Amino acid sequence: xxxxxDVRHTLGGFHLDARFTAQPGLTTLFGRSGAxxxxxxxxxxxxxxxxxxxxxxxxxxxxxxxxxxFVPRHRRRVGYVFQDSRLFPHxxxxxxxxxxxxxxxxxxxxxxxxxxxxxxxxxxxxxxRRPDSLSGGEKQRVAIGRALLAKPRLLxxxxxxxxxxxxxxxxxxxxxxxxxxxAGVPILYVSxxxxxxxxxxxxxxxxxxxxxxAVGPVTETLPLADSDDGGSVLEAVVSRxxxxxxxxxxxxxxxxxxxxLLPAPVGATVRxxxxxxxxxxxxxxxxxxxxxxxxxxxxxDISARGAQADVRLDCNGAIVLSxxxxxxxxxxxxxxxxxxxxxxxxxxxxxx
Amino acid sequence: MTEExxxxxxxxxxxxxxxxxxxxxxxxxxxxxxARGRFWGKSLLDTVVHLPLIMPPVVTxxxxxxxxxxxxxxxxxxxxxxxxxxxxxxxxAALACAVMGFPLMVRAIRLSIEAVDERxxxxxxTLGANPLWVFATITLPLCLPGVIAGAVLCFAKSMGxxxxxxxxxxxxxxxxxxxxSAIYTLTQVPGGDAGALRLTAISIAISMVALLFSELxxxxxxxxxxxx
Numbered sequence: 001x002x003x004x005x006d007v008r009h010t011l012g013g014f015h016l017d018a019r020f021t022a023q024p025g026l027t028t029l030f031g032r033s034g035a036x037x038x039x040x041x042x043x044x045x046x047x048x049x050x051x052x053x054x055x056x057x058x059x060x061x062x063x064x065x066x067x068x069x070f071v072p073r074h075r076r077r078v079g080y081v082f083q084d085s086r087l088f089p090h091x092x093x094x095x096x097x098x099x100x101x102x103x104x105x106x107x108x109x110x111x112x113x114x115x116x117x118x119x120x121x122x123x124x125x126x127x128x129r130r131p132d133s134l135s136g137g138e139k140q141r142v143a144i145g146r147a148l149l150a151k152p153r154l155l156x157x158x159x160x161x162x163x164x165x166x167x168x169x170x171x172x173x174x175x176x177x178x179x180x181x182x183a184g185v186p187i188l189y190v191s192x193x194x195x196x197x198x199x200x201x202x203x204x205x206x207x208x209x210x211x212x213x214a215v216g217p218v219t220e221t222l223p224l225a226d227s228d229d230g231g232s233v234l235e236a237v238v239s240r241x242x243x244x245x246x247x248x249x250x251x252x253x254x255x256x257x258x259x260x261l262l263p264a265p266v267g268a269t270v271r272x273x274x275x276x277x278x279x280x281x282x283x284x285x286x287x288x289x290x291x292x293x294x295x296x297x298x299x300x301d302i303s304a305r306g307a308q309a310d311v312r313l314d315c316n317g318a319i320v321l322s323x324x325x326x327x328x329x330x331x332x333x334x335x336x337x338x339x340x341x342x343x344x345x346x347x348x349x350x351x352x
Numbered sequence: 353m354t355e356e357x358x359x360x361x362x363x364x365x366x367x368x369x370x371x372x373x374x375x376x377x378x379x380x381x382x383x384x385x386x387a388r389g390r391f392w393g394k395s396l397l398d399t400v401v402h403l404p405l406i407m408p409p410v411v412t413x414x415x416x417x418x419x420x421x422x423x424x425x426x427x428x429x430x431x432x433x434x435x436x437x438x439x440x441x442x443x444x445a446a447l448a449c450a451v452m453g454f455p456l457m458v459r460a461i462r463l464s465i466e467a468v469d470e471r472x473x474x475x476x477x478t479l480g481a482n483p484l485w486v487f488a489t490i491t492l493p494l495c496l497p498g499v500i501a502g503a504v505l506c507f508a509k510s511m512g513x514x515x516x517x518x519x520x521x522x523x524x525x526x527x528x529x530x531x532x533s534a535i536y537t538l539t540q541v542p543g544g545d546a547g548a549l550r551l552t553a554i555s556i557a558i559s560m561v562a563l564l565f566s567e568l569x570x571x572x573x574x575x576x577x578x579x580x
Contacts, residue, residue, distance in 0.1 A: 045478055073477040074485075086475040090493050099489075103480030150479045 003027075003154060003186065007043055007053030007063070016040065016050075016210040025202030026180040026187040028218075030194075030225060036210040037190040041156050044188065045080050046073030057153055077104070079152030079185070083159045085143035087131035093142050094127040100150025114149065120182065121145045121175050137168035141175060148183060155179075157189045161196060169196075176200055195348070198222060198233045198273040218271075223312055223321040230310065231275040232321040238268045247292075254315035258292040259347050272347045276310060279322035280343040283332055293344040295320060299336050302329065313342055320344075357547055359526055360534035361554055367442060367530055368510035371449035372457075372503050379454060379502060383461035384487070388470075404516075405455040413519025416448055420520070444521040445528050449513045453506030460505055464498020465491060497570040504566035508559055531555050 003022040010016070016036045029037045042048040044055055046062065054064040062071045062078070079100075087096050097114070118124050121141045131139060140160055147155060160176075161169045177200065180187060191197055197204060197218065204221040206213040214224045223232040236252035241261060248262040250270065257272060264270055286294060297315030309329050313320045320342050324334075334340070385391075386398055404412050420427040421439045430436040438444035468491050476486045492499075514532040521528040523537060535551045538544035 047474055047478075072482075073474070074480050074482045076478075077480070078478065080475065080478040082471070082475060084471070086469075086471055088472060088476070088490060099476070099481075100479030103485070146479065 002056075002058060003044070003188065004054075004056040005040065005044065007040070007050040007055065009039065009043065009048065009050040009053075011039060014039075014210060018207065018210065018212050020205045020212050020215050022186065022188060022205070023203050024186050026176075026189055026200050027203045027205060028189045028191050028197045028201040029205050029207055030191055030197050030201075031207035031213075033192055035207040037192075037207055038158055040207070041080075041158050041188060041190055044154070045078050045156055046071065046076050074103070077151065077153050079147030079150055079155040081140070081143050081147050081155070081157040081160045083162050085131075085136075085139040087134075087139055087142060087146070089131055091131075092127070093123065093129050093131065093134070096131065096142060097123075097127075097145050097149055100146055104149075104151040117145050117148050120178055135168070136164050137171045140164065140168075140172055144175070144179070148179075148185065152185060155185045155187045157187060159190050159192070161191075161193070173199060194222070194225065194231060195273060197225075198231070198271060220319065223276075223310075223319045230321060230323070231273055231278075232319050234272040234274065234318055234320070236270055236272050238262060238264050238266050238270060240266055252318060254297065254318040254320060255295045256293075257344070257347060274320060274344055274347055276321040276323035278345040278347075279320060280345065281311060281322050281324055281328070281332065281334070282341045282343060283338075285341055286343055289343065291343045291345055293347070295342045295344065296339065297342065298339045299334060301336060302334060311340075313340065315342070353550060354547065356525055357534065357551055360529050360531050360551065363442060363445075363526075363529065364511055364531040365558070367445045367449055368507050370443075370446040371453060371510045372507045374446065375450040375454055375457060375506060376499075376503055379457040379506070380461055380492075380499065383458045383465055383502075384491070386458070387462045387465040401458050402455045404452050409452065409513070409515025410519050412451060413448060413516035416444075416451065416516065416520040420444065420447065438521075440521050440524060440528060442521075442527055445517050445530060446510075448516040448520045449510035450506070452513050452516050453509035456509055457502040457506040460502035461495065461498050464495035464501070467498070468494045496573050500566050500569050500573075504562055507562055511555065511558060511562075 006019040008017045014036065016039055018036065018040055029040060031037055039048060043050050043063070049070060050063060050065060052065045054066070055062045061069045062076055063069060088099065091099065101114070118127070121144060123138070123141050123145060126134060126138055126142065131142070134142065144160070161172060164172070180200065180202070189200060201218040203216065204218050205215050206221055206225050214221045219233045219235060223230070234252040234254055236250040236257060238248055239251045240249050242249060246261045247258050248260070250257040250259065250272065252272065262270065295315045297313040297320065299311055300314040301312040303310050304326065308323055308325055311322045311324060311334060313322065322342055382397070382401060386394065417439065418424050422428065422431060422437065427439060430438065438447055472490055473486050476490045481489065512532060513530070514536065517528070517530060518533055523529050523533045529537070531551055531554070535548050538548040538551070
């Protein structure tokens with residue numbers, strides 16, 4: 001499956017001019033609020049008609065303004081999971097789930113099996129309940145199931161976790177991961193949360209002021225994101241566990257990482273998310289410090305962010321982002337091409 | 353109760369039920385257009401629908417007589433094409449009641465359609481439901497309490513309609529003499545007080561039963577349809 005988007009649209013004083021191609025897997029549309037993420041998803045879903053441009057799924061145009069093509073929303077077979085779950089209040093959970101499937105009868109396509117979707121999302125116990133008796137997390141899982149059972153060719157998720165607290169988010173994330181890996185439906189996922197993107201994304205599309213700022217694999221694009229909470233992602237493999245100190249030792253392209261024991265088997269692939277503000281820079285190999293993880297690399301780029309600067313390091317081909325003050329940049333005479341050592345204070349993990 | 357009084361009660365019920373049932377589909381359609389439609393002339397349609405509410409009933413009745421009378425443009429056509437005659441028939445009384453009750457019905461239904469969350473409708477659309485299915489499975493069930501309220505208002509208005517009815521179809525016992533006309537007639541003859549009072553009591557009873565029935569129905573539906 002492929003999704004090609006190339007649209008221009010104006011909403012009030014806001015101009016959207018976006019062009020990208022989504023690969024199979026989970027593609028996140030990432031950006032600050034007001035960057036045009038939701039408008040873009042609504043254009044793909046058919047809720048907004050763009051001023052010009054086209055949206056093409058598997059070679060079939062959903063919108064092609066120049067050729068007068070506009071497929072109405074109910075014929076697009078594009079599943080949509082809204083931020084507010086939008087379950088039908090007068091139907092039971094089971095009826096909600098079956099709503100779209102009824103219209104999708106005889107269309108074929110992936111993930112139409114009721115029992116497997118219900119077990120994938122863990123909602124078997126909720127089937128006879130009414131939407132108003134569900135928790136926020138349960139509602140979102142039902143909404144995901146409802147969209148899946150309509151046998152979509154493409155699943156859109158517009159900040160499906162934004163209205164939930166941290167615990168509920170943690171409850172749903174594994175289901176979205178399973179969806180990405182097992183359901184076989186490509187997903188376009190809107191988010192402004194870096195940790196969500198770091199954990200879930202196969203491909204990242206970074207939107208800024210209605211324009212696509214960058215597209216690519218999460219490890220390459222995330223360090224480019226314009227965010228106060230920026231950081232970088234390292235793909236790593238669990239090479240062994242150290243039971244004495246309760247540590248896991250990981251190998252990544254950038255070097256070895258020692259982290260508190262992970263509940264993952266040896267050989268498992270994990271994504272290490274390193275926040276830029278948790279990375280210190282040193283010109284000498286630091287000795288006698290408490291931090292366990294020191295990566296070496298060369299400076300690839302320095303971009304100013306007010307009183308601070310984001311320093312992008314190339315560590316053997318992997319990108320690590322560090323946020324330091326402008327004063328430090330000057331004092332250490334940091335410049336592109338200079339070799340440095342990155343002291344990583346903490347690493348958070350996202351199973352992948 | 354005399355036979356004539358019973359006839360008036362039966363006729364009024366028949367006229368009111370017919371007027372309500374016949375205008376309900378159109379009422380829902382117009383209410384939907386006014387609530388969700390975006391088209392040229394929407395405020396004109398709104399005004400036309402509300403006209404019977406603000407015009408004197410006698411004027412409405414007279415206009416109906418001009419349009420639907422045997423020599424009227426619509427009445428003549430209906431008579432010649434389908435053999436339908438409305439003037440001075442009970443069906444004409446039903447038409448007059450439907451016209452007078454229509455604005456009340458449309459108002460109630462329109463408000464309840466406007467209260468239905470449009471985001472639910474667009475969600476249904478993305479799940480594959482075409483606009484007609486969206487209306488039938490989402491909008492209509494969710495605005496049902498308003499539909500019931502509108503129907504009851506129209507029924508109650510029909511039971512009490514006097515001015516337009518008597519102007520359009522006159523006051524013929526057994527054919528067009530509804531409850532209000534019968535009460536009016538009784539008050540015009542010496543010794544009719546007792547009969548007028550009996551019919552008044554029946555009129556009050558019917559109105560109260562209709563109101564109670566609608567409350568009960570709306571509550572039963574409301575319990576099942578609490579919004580999230």
